[in-house]
Amino acid sequence: MAEQQIAKTLLSANQLTCIREERILFDELSFEITAGEIVQIEGPNGSGKTSLLRILAGLSRPYAGDVYYQGEDITRNRDEYNDDLLYLGHLAGVKTELTAEENLNFNLRISGYDEFDTRGILSKVNLAGFEEALAGHLSAGQHRRTALARLWHTDCKIWLLDEPFTAIDKKGVEELEHIFLAHAKRGGCVIMTTHQDMGIIGDDILRKISLEYRFV
Numbered sequence: 001m002a003e004q005q006i007a008k009t010l011l012s013a014n015q016l017t018c019i020r021e022e023r024i025l026f027d028e029l030s031f032e033i034t035a036g037e038i039v040q041i042e043g044p045n046g047s048g049k050t051s052l053l054r055i056l057a058g059l060s061r062p063y064a065g066d067v068y069y070q071g072e073d074i075t076r077n078r079d080e081y082n083d084d085l086l087y088l089g090h091l092a093g094v095k096t097e098l099t100a101e102e103n104l105n106f107n108l109r110i111s112g113y114d115e116f117d118t119r120g121i122l123s124k125v126n127l128a129g130f131e132e133a134l135a136g137h138l139s140a141g142q143h144r145r146t147a148l149a150r151l152w153h154t155d156c157k158i159w160l161l162d163e164p165f166t167a168i169d170k171k172g173v174e175e176l177e178h179i180f181l182a183h184a185k186r187g188g189c190v191i192m193t194t195h196q197d198m199g200i201i202g203d204d205i206l207r208k209i210s211l212e213y214r215f216v
């Protein structure tokens with residue numbers, strides 16, 4: 001039983017403390033995330049949600065504490081962790097001077113994939129007809145969809161998503177919720193920040209990690 005529990009844990013945060021500009025955002029924060037979970041990091045503006053997500057992704061170091069992926073410190077198994085990690089920041093890494101299609105091709109190739117149906121994926125995120133449009137000329141929601149398209153072609157188990165619903169319309173939010181559920185069902189996990197309520201992923205499914213705004 002104990003072994004089963006350990007095997008299912010994907011990500012562990014151990015006593016994380018984060019300090020920015022002499023303000024403690026959170027301290028000694030610990031939690032475990034298991035395969036199949038969809039987790040929302042919630043809290044007011046400036047409470048440290050993005051900072052926590054970046055620490056979980058290994059993009060910044062905590063003041064104290066560690067992050068473990070499948071029981072190993074992510075600073076020691078960096079390559080294995082990166083292979084299993086899909087991080088989408090709120091700027092989302094879309095290059096404005098490339099087309100939607102070129103952006104997706106580029107992002108999938110640097111993630112190590114060489115066979116994929118770019119146009120098919122773009123049509124799933126409602127960008128059919130916009131494949132050759134420069135990302136800089138797309139609407140805010142279409143720009144965001146260009147970044148999110150990667151979720152439709154990935155083997156990564158850990159999805160860390162900063163405000164994935166920003167600028168996305170109601171139907172698009174529902175489509176994203178479905179893909180999150182499918183990913184969780186396959187044994188992955190989704191950890192996201194969002195201020196938006198979801199319609200399909202209800203409180204019975206969603207796990208919340210709450211941060212509070214702390215004064216100095």
Ligand SMILES: Nc1ncnc2c1ncn2[C@@H]1O[C@H](COP(=O)(O)OP(=O)(O)OP(=O)(O)O)[C@@H](O)[C@H]1O
Pocket residue numbers: 020021025043044045046047048049050051052193
């Ligand atoms: N690299 C940094 N250097 C200095 N201060 C930072 C840095 N990153 C974040 N901060 C500060 O830490 C605080 C928390 O920022 P963070 O982006 O994590 O909050 P958030 O909860 O994601 O906010 P929001 O809901 O507005 O996106 C802010 O006051 C921010 O100015």
